[in-house]
Amino acid sequence: MEVRIYYEDTDCGGVVYYANYLKYFERARTHYLEERGLSVVGLLKEGTQFLVVHAEVDYRSPARYGETLAVETTVAQIGRTSVTFAHVIRERASQRVVVEGSAKLVTVDLQGKVKRLEKSLVDALQSPLRGTR
Numbered sequence: 249m250e251v252r253i254y255y256e257d258t259d260c261g262g263v264v265y266y267a268n269y270l271k272y273f274e275r276a277r278t279h280y281l282e283e284r285g286l287s288v289v290g291l292l293k294e295g296t297q298f299l300v301v302h303a304e305v306d307y308r309s310p311a312r313y314g315e316t317l318a319v320e321t322t323v324a325q326i327g328r329t330s331v332t333f334a335h336v337i338r339e340r341a342s343q344r345v346v347v348e349g350s351a352k353l354v355t356v357d358l359q360g361k362v363k364r365l366e367k368s369l370v371d372a373l374q375s376p377l378r379g380t381r
Contacts, residue, residue, distance in 0.1 A: 249279040250340065251317045264311040269347045270303060273335045276319040277351070280333070284372045296363070298353040301330070305349040309339075316340040323373050329362050330354045331373060 251272050259265045277298075278288060291297065311317055317337050324334040330352055337347040357363050 249276045249319045249321070251275070251319060251337075253311055253313055253315045253317065255313055258313050262313050264346075266305075266307065269305055269307075269337065269349065270351075272317070272319055272337060273303070273321075273333070273349060273351055276321040276335060277333050277353075279319075280321045281372075283377050284375055286369075286372050291369075292358070295357050296355055296366070296369070297358065298331075299356055299360075300351050301354050302352040303349065304351075305347060307347055308345045311337075311339060311346045317346060324350060326365065326370055326373060328364055331365065 253264055257264050257268050281287065281291075288297075316339075318340045320336045320338070322334050323331060325332040332350055332352040334350045335348065336345065338345055355363055355365050355369075
């Protein structure tokens with residue numbers, strides 16, 4: 249997934265504000281699901297939602313206004329009730345690593361009670377790209 253950096257994404261020094269990388273991670277996870285035929289709305293209708301329980305971000309080099317970032321997202325680990333996504337963000341033109349990080353999400357029902365990942369969801373998370381529905 250690509251993210252173009254706009255002025256609003258930066259701090260007073262013209263560098264991407266550090267917390268915005270968590271937003272980019274979130275967008276990339278949604279994109280990852282959609283590429284595999286899943287949608288957040290569809291999962292909610294089926295009674296499943298994800299909650300972030302842990303996130304890590306390692307800042308490697310600054311991204312600046314006008315650059316375009318490429319966000320690579322993979323599934324690093326799947327447990328009975330959780331999935332951990334790994335993210336690497338690079339500046340598109342130079343391939344310079346800007347940020348590396350991860351987010352562990354737990355699956356819960358609509359009342360917030362932890363629930364097991366359904367096999368069909370695990371299969372979809374581990375599948376190669378299928379396109380969106």
